[in-house]
Amino acid sequence: MWAAVFQTQTRFNKMPIMVDDVMRLLGSIAEERKMKAAVKHSGKGALITGAVAFIGGLVGGPPGIAAGGAVGGLxxxxxxxxxxxxxxxxxxxxxxxxxxxxxxxVTAIVRHLEWTDAVQLTTLVMGSEALKQQLLALLVNYVTKELRAEVRYDD
Incomplete structure (x- = not known):
């Protein structure tokens, strides 16, 4: 009887995972997929395009604006x-x-898992393709929506 009580007790005493541990878990998933991201600097690109188009307009009139816009865009x-x-x-x-x-x-996705430490949590997640895919989708969504970045996978 005490063994059953002890098992039940330990099942609900999951070690609280720390934010750093979850960031490392996400980092492991991203590293495995060789993911990189670039924050889009569209404002800088637009400023350069506009400046070169303006200079083209000063130098060449209306055709200069078109040429300057094309060159500035590139x-x-x-x-x-x-x-x-x-x-x-x-x-x-x-x-x-x-x-x-x-x-x-992340914790909403992994809350059903039983683990004792961050290493075990990472091992459980990395051993499950379904969990990795869920966390990968979450990560890609976060990077593209929240950080407004472009994601690239290097092979």
Whole structure:
């Protein structure tokens, strides 16, 4: 009888996972998929496009505006592209409030699991393709919607 009580007791005494542990879990998933993200600097690109189009208009009149807009658009796109950072790094650099938001979403997905520590939680999640896919979708959604970033997978 005491064994049954003890098992029931320990089943409900899950170790509270810390925000850092969940960020590391998400980082492991992102690292496995070699995910990177680039925050879109559309304002900078638009400013460059507009400036070059303006200069083109001053130099060449209406045809100069068209040519300047085209050149400025290409220049703006080139200058703002390629600024990708690994998602694990981005996750660890998030402000505490954003990490807490992600933490809450992750714990809603993994609440049914039984674990004793963060290492075991990571092992359970990494061993389940379904859980990894759920957390990957959550992470991609967060990065694209909340951070307004473009996600890329390097192979």
């Amino acid at each position: 220049l703006g796109a080139w200058m703002t592209s390629g600024q990708f950072k690994p998602i694990p790094q981005i996750i660890m650099e998030l402000p505490p409030a954003e990490q807490q938001k992600l933490f809450n979403e």
